Amino acid sequence: MNCHDVRETLEGYIAGDLADREASEVARHLDACPACAAAYEETRLLVAELKDLSGAFRPVPLDAAAFVSPAASPERRPRRRSWRPAWVLAAAVLLVVLAGAVAVATVPSVARTVPLPVGAQLNDLQQQNELMLEQTRAMEERVRTLEERIKSLTGDDVNVVPTSEQEIPDEVTMAVQQVVIQFIKAQYAGDLQRLKELSTPALDARIDERPEDYLRDNAGTVSFAQMTDVGIDENGLYLTFVRLSDTKVFSDSQYQENFAVEKSGDRYLVEYMETDA
Numbered sequence: 001m002n003c004h005d006v007r008e009t010l011e012g013y014i015a016g017d018l019a020d021r022e023a024s025e026v027a028r029h030l031d032a033c034p035a036c037a038a039a040y041e042e043t044r045l046l047v048a049e050l051k052d053l054s055g056a057f058r059p060v061p062l063d064a065a066a067f068v069s070p071a072a073s074p075e076r077r078p079r080r081r082s083w084r085p086a087w088v089l090a091a092a093v094l095l096v097v098l099a100g101a102v103a104v105a106t107v108p109s110v111a112r113t114v115p116l117p118v119g120a121q122l123n124d125l126q127q128q129n130e131l132m133l134e135q136t137r138a139m140e141e142r143v144r145t146l147e148e149r150i151k152s153l154t155g156d157d158v159n160v161v162p163t164s165e166q167e168i169p170d171e172v173t174m175a176v177q178q179v180v181i182q183f184i185k186a187q188y189a190g191d192l193q194r195l196k197e198l199s200t201p202a203l204d205a206r207i208d209e210r211p212e213d214y215l216r217d218n219a220g221t222v223s224f225a226q227m228t229d230v231g232i233d234e235n236g237l238y239l240t241f242v243r244l245s246d247t248k249v250f251s252d253s254q255y256q257e258n259f260a261v262e263k264s265g266d267r268y269l270v271e272y273m274e275t276d277a
């Protein structure tokens, strides 16, 4: 095997694709030829790097901690146990894909300028990149639509994050988000009566037990930072999470309120509200 032959087979050698006899010929040549040994080392590192890259941009399974952290105080947890449904996980994965797609967009063009035979890896990356860009575009479109929808709904400036892949009718989403926003406004207005009107009998009773968990009237003025799309859990409750700040208690950070909303006759009522980090 001469230098040319060896350079041609380096990628296969690194991938372990060569027949034993051919592989040992390459190994012998690399032992004896510093130039090819250097080319081998360079190719090996590049392939490893590209594999790392393509691994890094694959949507990975993760827990929902990035978006919904565990409740701060366990004793305040509700009787309802399965409150974080699968769509929250799906949401977290989608958000990672969205972030990854932006990051990966510049990789293939950079990598393509590297004059080494790593075509297969580049192809892989390119394909993943295109797939993710497609998903990003679809999600961006969805975010825009949802943002317009929520803005015309409440008159407040609320950013909506798409989370649920489930088909919830628009009017249901609106009704749920509207009751949630009214609920939060009543919290900040210290309007206990209004809070109870917006609640199911079960929540009404919990508000009576611990009104201080629900009232925010010492916290100044609320601003809505972000609101998830509406999902539905296995009990038929509508779920949405809102990230908030205000002018006194959370003036330089945000917190989250998690809502479960129940349809009751032709009204939507808050069945459960949990404060989250």
Ligand SMILES: [Zn+2]
Pocket (backbone or CB within 6 Å): 002, 003, 004, 006, 029, 033, 035, 036, 037
């Ligand atoms: Zn050589």
